Amino acid sequence: MKNAVEIHSLNKTFDGMDYVLKNLNLNIPEGHITTIIGFSGTGKSVLLKHILGLVQPSSGRICVLGKDLAAMSPEELIDFRCHLGVLFQHAALFDDMTVLENVCFPIIEHRRNWETDAIIETAARKLKDSGMEEKHFHKLPSELSGGQRKRVGLARALALDPEILLYDEPTTGLDPILTEMVDDLIRTTHDKHPGSTSIVVTHDLHAAFNVGNFIVMLDKGGVLLQGNRDTFFKSDIPLVQSFLEKGFKKE
Amino acid sequence: MISAWMRTRDKIDKAIDNFFLSIWQTLIVLFSETGSIAFFCAESIKQIFTKPFRFDEIIKHMEFVGNKSLLIIMLTGAFTGMAMSYQIYLGFELVNAVNLVGPTVALGITRELGPVLTGLIVAARAGGAMAARIGTMRVSEQIDALEVMGIDAKQYLVSPRILAAFVAMPLLCGVFDFVAMTGAYFLCVKVLGLDEAIFWDKIQLWLNPRDINEGLIKSAVFGVLFSTICTYRGYNTKGGAKGVGEATNTGVVYSMVIIIVTNFFMTNIIRFYYKVMGIK
Numbered sequence: 001m002k003n004a005v006e007i008h009s010l011n012k013t014f015d016g017m018d019y020v021l022k023n024l025n026l027n028i029p030e031g032h033i034t035t036i037i038g039f040s041g042t043g044k045s046v047l048l049k050h051i052l053g054l055v056q057p058s059s060g061r062i063c064v065l066g067k068d069l070a071a072m073s074p075e076e077l078i079d080f081r082c083h084l085g086v087l088f089q090h091a092a093l094f095d096d097m098t099v100l101e102n103v104c105f106p107i108i109e110h111r112r113n114w115e116t117d118a119i120i121e122t123a124a125r126k127l128k129d130s131g132m133e134e135k136h137f138h139k140l141p142s143e144l145s146g147g148q149r150k151r152v153g154l155a156r157a158l159a160l161d162p163e164i165l166l167y168d169e170p171t172t173g174l175d176p177i178l179t180e181m182v183d184d185l186i187r188t189t190h191d192k193h194p195g196s197t198s199i200v201v202t203h204d205l206h207a208a209f210n211v212g213n214f215i216v217m218l219d220k221g222g223v224l225l226q227g228n229r230d231t232f233f234k235s236d237i238p239l240v241q242s243f244l245e246k247g248f249k250k251e
Numbered sequence: 252m253i254s255a256w257m258r259t260r261d262k263i264d265k266a267i268d269n270f271f272l273s274i275w276q277t278l279i280v281l282f283s284e285t286g287s288i289a290f291f292c293a294e295s296i297k298q299i300f301t302k303p304f305r306f307d308e309i310i311k312h313m314e315f316v317g318n319k320s321l322l323i324i325m326l327t328g329a330f331t332g333m334a335m336s337y338q339i340y341l342g343f344e345l346v347n348a349v350n351l352v353g354p355t356v357a358l359g360i361t362r363e364l365g366p367v368l369t370g371l372i373v374a375a376r377a378g379g380a381m382a383a384r385i386g387t388m389r390v391s392e393q394i395d396a397l398e399v400m401g402i403d404a405k406q407y408l409v410s411p412r413i414l415a416a417f418v419a420m421p422l423l424c425g426v427f428d429f430v431a432m433t434g435a436y437f438l439c440v441k442v443l444g445l446d447e448a449i450f451w452d453k454i455q456l457w458l459n460p461r462d463i464n465e466g467l468i469k470s471a472v473f474g475v476l477f478s479t480i481c482t483y484r485g486y487n488t489k490g491g492a493k494g495v496g497e498a499t500n501t502g503v504v505y506s507m508v509i510i511i512v513t514n515f516f517m518t519n520i521i522r523f524y525y526k527v528m529g530i531k
């Protein structure tokens with residue numbers, strides 16, 4: 001099986017003393033949905049930023065789609081990122097653009113020969129796919145609820161039909177129905193683009209096990225356990241058991 | 252007795268050590284910062300000329316830096332011109348040289364006060380806004396979002412702002428000069444009763460187009476300086492809303508200090524150039 005992302009002995013410290021990621025080894029298979037779970041503050045978002053090349057590792061090696069990120073020049077890295085789509089934890093919408101403009105923006109930037117109508121149509125379709133109603137299209141991000149912002153962020157991440165999609169807690173802050181819808185969306189999006197890889201960071205265990213074919217649990221900056229659903233339910237690591245227990249009891 | 256003295260001396264020694272250490276550290280920070288700011292500036296200027304060209308952004312920022320500063324620049328210009336000409340009038344009256352008030356004011360405004368005051372005001376207004384805007388984008392991960400979309404954030408956010416400041420500043424400085432001279436004219440001729448013909452005649456005699464150009468060139472340099480410093484500060488913001496406040500604050504303060512210091516050196520360099528070229 002080919003790997004979309006390969007991480008070898010990754011270490012990261014922000015202040016030189018406290019290691020956020022410690023000797024992390026991880027292979028994320030291509031063409032599957034991988035979910036990353038773990039307690040709050042274990043470095044899941046930081047790990048995603050490493051995969052995106054937004055944060056430099058203190059030591060270790062990261063290969064994405066077979067390319068070593070450290071060996072790329074800044075320009076190459078920027079071009080390379082067109083293959084990636086990201087939904088940030090706090091959506092990170094451009095706050096001076098309307099909802100529609102936010103989704104149009106990456107399309108305008110990368111499909112320079114497209115007609116304006118085609119761009120708007122594509123953006124509107126992506127927005128509707130992610131569950132945004134048309135009446136919100138001309139609002140600014142500051143006028144949206146947290147869940148709505150997430151959906152716009154999702155539409156924007158999907159705008160360019162990327163090969164690897166990264167979702168940082170796509171469903172946190174959404175109501176149960178929307179949560180299910182977004183989970184479905186992640187799966188249908190994945191199915192619509194055969195060969196694409198999705199990486200989903202989530203707190204929602206239900207989604208983690210339903211959406212993901214491959215599950216990784218992080219703890220204290222390293223990989224605690226990885227594998228499929230069965231690996232997790234058969235595991236006798238106390239931390240995994242308590243995480244599963246608490247997570248499923250909540251629902 | 253002796254040991255008490257020793258302890259005090261130790262403390263003094265330490266204080267002196269600390270003092271030099273802190274100076275040393277400040278110098279290091281200053282130099283490393285200057286280096287990285289210069290690098291940041293060079294890179295951004297290079298990116299003005301790389302595709303895709305961002306005309307929309309450039310126009311937008313020119314409007315923000317230029318158009319929106321116009322009113323405050325005119326206001327400051329008018330009052331500065333009047334205040335300065337009044338002071339100079341009072342001084343020159345003592346030595347019976349009121350005829351020279353016009354050219355003195357004109358030279359002072361076009362060469363020094365015009366570019367410096369324009370620089371300071373626009374740095375505070377537009378520079379502060381640049382630092383705050385880019386800083387907010389940094390802490391709310393919007394810059395990360397830009398980069399993962401495969402957009403060079405520097406090229407999108409920084410370069411258009413520097414170019415806009417570079418173009419808008421001389422225009423604003425020109426407006427400042429004009430309004431300030433109008434203010435001076437109003438005060439000297441209409442209020443203090445100087446002879447109108449002499450006022451303009453002497454200005455024409457002493458003021459060279461080159462003096463005006465000198466001010467305009469200075470102001471363009473100041474535009475690049477403050478926009479670079481403020482965008483650099485914003486771009487490297489760390490730590491939430493507090494970080495944005497700090498970035499804005501240091502950005503504006505650094506810009507102002509740098510403008511005033513650079514002005515002095517530019518004045519000298521330009522004088523030196525004239526001397527070398529044999530221009531009077």
Ligand SMILES: Nc1ncnc2c1ncn2[C@@H]1O[C@H](COP(=O)(O)OP(=O)(O)OP(=O)(O)O)[C@@H](O)[C@H]1O
Nearest residue numbers: 014015020038039040041042043044045046047089
């Ligand atoms: N830019 C940064 N500078 C310093 N420390 C950071 C930075 N970003 C993250 N950290 C630290 O790294 C650790 C992991 O943060 P991260 O955001 O990855 O957690 P997380 O696993 O995503 O948690 P959550 O589930 O709550 O989102 C935290 O302790 C945080 O303080």
Ligand SMILES: [Mg+2]
Nearest residue numbers: 044045089168
């Ligand atoms: Mg997180």
